[in-house]
Amino acid sequence: MCGIVGYIGGGSAGAKRIVTDGLKRLEYRGYDSAGIALAVNGRLVVEKAVGRIANLEEILKASPVDSHAGIGHTRWATHGAPSQANAHPHTNADGSIAIVHNGIIENYAELKERLIAEHGVSFRSETDSEIAAHLIGLFYKGDLLAAVREAVREMRGAYSICAMAAAEPDRIVAVRKDAPLIAGIGENCNFLASDIPALLKHARMIYLIENNETVLVTRNDITIFNERMEAVKRDVFHVTWDADAAEKGGYDHFMRKEIFEQPAGIAETLNRRLDEKGEIKLDGISLTKEDLDRIDRIYIVACGTASHAGLVGKFAIERFARIPTETDIASEFRYREPYIDDRTLFVCISQSGETLDTLAALREAKSRGARVLSVVNVVGSSVARESDDVFYTWAGPEIAVASTKAFTTQLVCMYLLALYMGRTRGVLSDAEYARVLSELSQMPDKLTALLEDEPKIRDIAKKVYKNENIFFIGRGSDVSVALEGSLKLKEISYIHSFAIAAGELKHGTIALIEQGSLVIVLASQDRLFEKLLSNIEEVKARGAYVIGLAKAGNREIEKRSDEVIYIPACADEVTPILAVVPLQLLAYHVAKLRGCDIDKPKNLAKAVTVE
Numbered sequence: 001m002c003g004i005v006g007y008i009g010g011g012s013a014g015a016k017r018i019v020t021d022g023l024k025r026l027e028y029r030g031y032d033s034a035g036i037a038l039a040v041n042g043r044l045v046v047e048k049a050v051g052r053i054a055n056l057e058e059i060l061k062a063s064p065v066d067s068h069a070g071i072g073h074t075r076w077a078t079h080g081a082p083s084q085a086n087a088h089p090h091t092n093a094d095g096s097i098a099i100v101h102n103g104i105i106e107n108y109a110e111l112k113e114r115l116i117a118e119h120g121v122s123f124r125s126e127t128d129s130e131i132a133a134h135l136i137g138l139f140y141k142g143d144l145l146a147a148v149r150e151a152v153r154e155m156r157g158a159y160s161i162c163a164m165a166a167a168e169p170d171r172i173v174a175v176r177k178d179a180p181l182i183a184g185i186g187e188n189c190n191f192l193a194s195d196i197p198a199l200l201k202h203a204r205m206i207y208l209i210e211n212n213e214t215v216l217v218t219r220n221d222i223t224i225f226n227e228r229m230e231a232v233k234r235d236v237f238h239v240t241w242d243a244d245a246a247e248k249g250g251y252d253h254f255m256r257k258e259i260f261e262q263p264a265g266i267a268e269t270l271n272r273r274l275d276e277k278g279e280i281k282l283d284g285i286s287l288t289k290e291d292l293d294r295i296d297r298i299y300i301v302a303c304g305t306a307s308h309a310g311l312v313g314k315f316a317i318e319r320f321a322r323i324p325t326e327t328d329i330a331s332e333f334r335y336r337e338p339y340i341d342d343r344t345l346f347v348c349i350s351q352s353g354e355t356l357d358t359l360a361a362l363r364e365a366k367s368r369g370a371r372v373l374s375v376v377n378v379v380g381s382s383v384a385r386e387s388d389d390v391f392y393t394w395a396g397p398e399i400a401v402a403s404t405k406a407f408t409t410q411l412v413c414m415y416l417l418a419l420y421m422g423r424t425r426g427v428l429s430d431a432e433y434a435r436v437l438s439e440l441s442q443m444p445d446k447l448t449a450l451l452e453d454e455p456k457i458r459d460i461a462k463k464v465y466k467n468e469n470i471f472f473i474g475r476g477s478d479v480s481v482a483l484e485g486s487l488k489l490k491e492i493s494y495i496h497s498f499a500i501a502a503g504e505l506k507h508g509t510i511a512l513i514e515q516g517s518l519v520i521v522l523a524s525q526d527r528l529f530e531k532l533l534s535n536i537e538e539v540k541a542r543g544a545y546v547i548g549l550a551k552a553g554n555r556e557i558e559k560r561s562d563e564v565i566y567i568p569a570c571a572d573e574v575t576p577i578l579a580v581v582p583l584q585l586l587a588y589h590v591a592k593l594r595g596c597d598i599d600k601p602k603n604l605a606k607a608v609t610v611e
């Protein structure tokens with residue numbers, strides 16, 4: 001995720017080191033390029049580098065310039081690939097205004113056209129952010145504060161922007177709308193940043209900037225203005241966290257932080273793909289009726305958690321788009337002479353976009369003539385670059401090895417894709433399309449409510465964390481959730497666990513069920529509930545301790561289980577988005593009680609780039 005740092009102090013030096021140090025504190029969030037703008041003798045000096053901040057430092061070391069004021073940025077690519085041109089800061093035409101920006105300017109295409117047509121502006125990057133530099137430059141009449149305010153009136157979207165003007169080296173102006181921004185009080189200096197860790201070395205007294213507020217920072221003052229440009233009073237927030245806790249936003253672990261980021265990630269993934277009328281838009285992805293008529297088969301291929309999202313994707317595509325869909329894990333797919341031709345749509349799913357098995361499967365599918373559409377979280381990653389079309393998840397960087405928010409945003413992408421394909425092929429009624437879309441749009445709120453049940457899950461974890469064998473069963477799309485819950489548990493708590501379709505138990509695995517066996521029953525599918533009841537009876541009869549997970553309102557499950565976890569009521573088709581979350585929390589709390597290294601489990605890596 002992008003990061004912002006701004007600094008203004010006294011003398012004529014210091015900004016170079018302080019800003020780059022601040023950027024380094026944001027490295028953990030993930031980035032692909034970095035840059036800095038310094039106010040030097042009436043002009044702005046901008047330096048940028050692709051890759052690590054160390055690359056930027058090399059460039060800065062070679063340059064004698066320094067300043068009392070500067071703004072810096074780490075970029076996590078959204079619009080445009082990771083490159084020097086797309087890295088921030090961006091400047092206006094004559095380089096007199098520099099900005100760094102986090103978030104998305106949604107109407108950038110429209111603004112860009114206007115700037116080109118009416119003002120002859122020429123753009124140097126593919127980013128939405130560059131718009132902000134040109135707009136501020138156009139409105140600038142010697143007052144940066146006024147120019148920034150005027151510019152943001154033109155913009156729609158979510159952003160925090162930090163700006164400097166060559167002619168006003170003693171002021172930095174920043175503005176916030178739906179993207180984090182803080183101002184920090186230092187000793188004879190002041191700061192701006194997107195996140196607390198960036199400032200922690202120098203400032204522990206901070207102002208939390210709120211939406212639609214603008215902040216003017218000088219060496220001695222920080223003034224916050226509301227939307228009407230009236231100065232507002234803000235209480236100082238004293239940061240007591242250490243650097244490590246600050247990086248995790250006050251959470252104990254990245255995994256827990258990322259679990260709690262899911263409502264926002266899902267909302268973002270949805271918002272990116274819904275137009276003003278609430279219809280699905282697949283901008284940049286070509287799936288016309290003609291394209292879809294040419295497709296007679298879909299393969300969904302991925303590894304680990306992403307492959308479980310693929311299983312749900314298969315359900316959704318076959319249910320809503322009526323196209324035969326196969327799923328496979330990438331390491332098997334590539335060696336099994338798959339039946340693929342130019343009428344095949346190959347969908348690969350990957351958080352990192354760097355998983356070697358997935359990449360190899362993609363290449364195999366391409367070489368056999370398939371068209372490749374990938375669902376990826378990391379912009380500009382290898383999978384994204386080698387695909388014909390990319391459907392990005394907007395989960396933000398996922399740092400914990402155990403994948404959580406990537407999974408739920410992948411599910412959202414698969415549902416959107418399935419609904420879009422069904423509608424375009426004319427096999428899904430308008431009413432069905434609207435019903436499921438409305439269910440999806442309720443997910444962020446339902447998930448927020450569900451996360452409030454964490455204490456209950458923690459209590460269950462206390463009862464079960466000493467088990468050495470845990471079974472997960474379910475039917476329909478609950479099988480995918482069972483597989484994901486089981487994977488989460490084993491990878492971070494090192495408990496042996498096994499997931500299986502409930503109806504398959506009696507064909508062998510039930511031999512393992514004995515007095516005290518722990519069985520987690522996923523019972524979110526109303527239409528399959530009665531069938532599942534007999535499976536619950538089968539394991540109970542052999543002495544199993546049953547934890548049932550069902551929709552709120554299902555009282556029957558209470559009679560049959562030793563513990564019950566409820567998820568908010570929703571349509572059967574979309575339950576995986578909710579049902580997986582208590583299992584993520586259960587795995588987390590069990591692992592914590594067992595004293596495991598949750599964010600970096602043994603033997604595992606975040607991106608598996610070996611075969």
Ligand code: M6R
Nearest residue numbers: 304305306350351352355402403
């Ligand atoms: O980056 P990818 O989505 O391609 O990664 C695939 C798997 O390696 C990944 O999901 C892995 O299973 C996670 N550790 C699961 O939590």
